[in-house]
Amino acid sequence: MIPIPINTRFLAHMNDPILLGSPLQGFTDFHFRNAISNQFGGIDRFFAPYIRLNGKLDIKKVYQRDLAPDNNQNQKWLTPQVMCNQVDEFMFVLEYISALGYKELNWNLGCPYPMVAKKAMGSGLICHPDKIGEILEKACSQNEVKISLKMRLGYLEKTEILDTFSTLDAFDLEFVAIHARLGVDLYKKQADLEAFSTCIGKTKHPLYYNGDITSVEKFREIKKAIPEIQHFLIGRGLLQDPFLAKMIHEDTLEYPVDRYRKLEEYHNDLYTHYLSTSSGPTPIKMKMLGFWEYFSYSFPESAKVYKKIKKASNTKNYQWAVEEIFQNAKKQNY
Numbered sequence: 001m002i003p004i005p006i007n008t009r010f011l012a013h014m015n016d017p018i019l020l021g022s023p024l025q026g027f028t029d030f031h032f033r034n035a036i037s038n039q040f041g042g043i044d045r046f047f048a049p050y051i052r053l054n055g056k057l058d059i060k061k062v063y064q065r066d067l068a069p070d071n072n073q074n075q076k077w078l079t080p081q082v083m084c085n086q087v088d089e090f091m092f093v094l095e096y097i098s099a100l101g102y103k104e105l106n107w108n109l110g111c112p113y114p115m116v117a118k119k120a121m122g123s124g125l126i127c128h129p130d131k132i133g134e135i136l137e138k139a140c141s142q143n144e145v146k147i148s149l150k151m152r153l154g155y156l157e158k159t160e161i162l163d164t165f166s167t168l169d170a171f172d173l174e175f176v177a178i179h180a181r182l183g184v185d186l187y188k189k190q191a192d193l194e195a196f197s198t199c200i201g202k203t204k205h206p207l208y209y210n211g212d213i214t215s216v217e218k219f220r221e222i223k224k225a226i227p228e229i230q231h232f233l234i235g236r237g238l239l240q241d242p243f244l245a246k247m248i249h250e251d252t253l254e255y256p257v258d259r260y261r262k263l264e265e266y267h268n269d270l271y272t273h274y275l276s277t278s279s280g281p282t283p284i285k286m287k288m289l290g291f292w293e294y295f296s297y298s299f300p301e302s303a304k305v306y307k308k309i310k311k312a313s314n315t316k317n318y319q320w321a322v323e324e325i326f327q328n329a330k331k332q333n334y
C-alpha cells in the first residue's frame, strides 16, 4: 500500500487555537485594538463593544467613531456587536454596520447588570427563547450580514442556555460564544467549565469558549478540558497581559527580554491617545486608572503599582509615577 503523506504543517495549523478579543466597553475601542494588533499580535479577530440605542433609532457618535473603517486598519477582522431586544433596533444596527462594509453582527445576550437584565436584555433575555426567535427570524432573513451570538449560561440558572438551543437551531448562525458564567455571577465567580461542557453537542452551531483565560497555563488547562473547542475569547486577560494571545499561539511561558520596554511603549501609546481625546485631568486619570486596574498584574508587586497610580493626584504626578514604575521594572527585569 502506498503511504499517504501527512502534511504535518496542516495538522499543526488545525491544532492552533483561534483567539478572539472579547469586547470590553470602555476599554477595547479602536485605539486599543489597533495597538494590540500592531505591537503584540496574537488576536485573530476582535469584537467591538456593544452598540445600544436606548429607544432611539440613532447611532451615537462614540459608536460611529469606533466602527469607522478609517479607524480600523483591520476592519475585515472586526465584528460589531449590538445589545437590544427589539426587532426594529436590531435591524437598524444591522443595516448601519452593513453600509460600513461589515459582514457579521454579534448579538450580546450576556450583559449581567440588573438594570439591563431586568429589561429582558443581555443575559436577562436568555430565558425568553420566543423573543430571541422573533428577532432571529427577521435578522436571519437577509443575506448580507451573518449573525453570531455571545451568551452566558443563563441569568439565574445554567439550564437556561440549554432551553434556547432548539430555538437557535432553527436558524443559520455563525457561532454561539458562551461566557461560562451566570448573569447573577457578574464577573466574580470562577468560570464554570463543567457547565460549558454540558452545552457541547447540544446545538448544531459551533461553540466558542469565553471565561478566565488569564495566562498560558490557564489556557492549557481549559483547552485540555474541552479539546473539541477551537475558538476562545479572551477578555480581561488581554488587558492584564497584552503578550498573552501571542504567547498562547507560540505555546510559550517566556516573555521577550524587552518585555517592560514594550509594555511602556504600549502604555505611552494609549496614554497619548486618551490624553488628546479626554476632556480634562479627571477623565484621563479615571480612564488610565481603569487600565491600571488590569495592567498592574503585569508587575510582580501589582497592588503596590496600582496604589502608586491611584495616589497620583495630577497629570504630572501620574507621568512621574508611570516613569518610576517602568524604570524599576526594566532595571529588575523580573
Ligand SMILES: Cc1cc2nc3c(=O)[nH]c(=O)nc-3n(C[C@H](O)[C@H](O)[C@H](O)COP(=O)(O)O)c2cc1C
Pocket: 022, 023, 024, 025, 026, 048, 049, 050, 081, 108, 110, 150, 179, 187, 210, 211, 212, 213, 233, 234, 235, 236, 237
Ligand atoms: C468592563 C467590562 C466591559 C465589558 N463589555 C462587554 C461588551 O461590551 N460586550 C460583551 O459582549 N461583553 C462585555 N464584557 C464581558 C467580556 O467580553 C467577557 O465576556 C468577560 O469579561 C469574561 O471573559 P474574561 O474572563 O476573559 O474577561 C465586559 C466585561 C467587562 C469586565
